[in-house]
Amino acid sequence: MCLAVPGQIVAFVSDDRQLAKVDVSGVRRTINVALLLPEGLEVGDWVLIHVGFAMSRIDEEEAQRQLDWLSQLGSDELAEFREVDPG
Numbered sequence: 001m002c003l004a005v006p007g008q009i010v011a012f013v014s015d016d017r018q019l020a021k022v023d024v025s026g027v028r029r030t031i032n033v034a035l036l037l038p039e040g041l042e043v044g045d046w047v048l049i050h051v052g053f054a055m056s057r058i059d060e061e062e063a064q065r066q067l068d069w070l071s072q073l074g075s076d077e078l079a080e081f082r083e084v085d086p087g
Contacts, residue, residue, distance in 0.1 A: 007024040022047065046060055
């Protein structure tokens with residue numbers, strides 16, 4: 001099963017701000033945030049990530065609930081973020 005994983009934007013890594021570095025439970029990965037650019041994203045915002053794309057913006061409270069839930073499930077989704085970042 002594929003789930004969306006919450007991550008916090010820590011930096012933008014491309015001049016057009018379509019790529020961002022996110023922190024997911026202490027692991028940093030580069031993701032595509034282009035779908036959310038019309039909403040206006042900033043460093044510190046939380047997003048739900050699915051297959052390397054930010055799909056929606058969420059608040060910190062919702063992000064923590066999702067991370068807690070994924071941890072309780074023993075989900076492989078968080079484990080995938082611990083693999084080497086290809087970007």
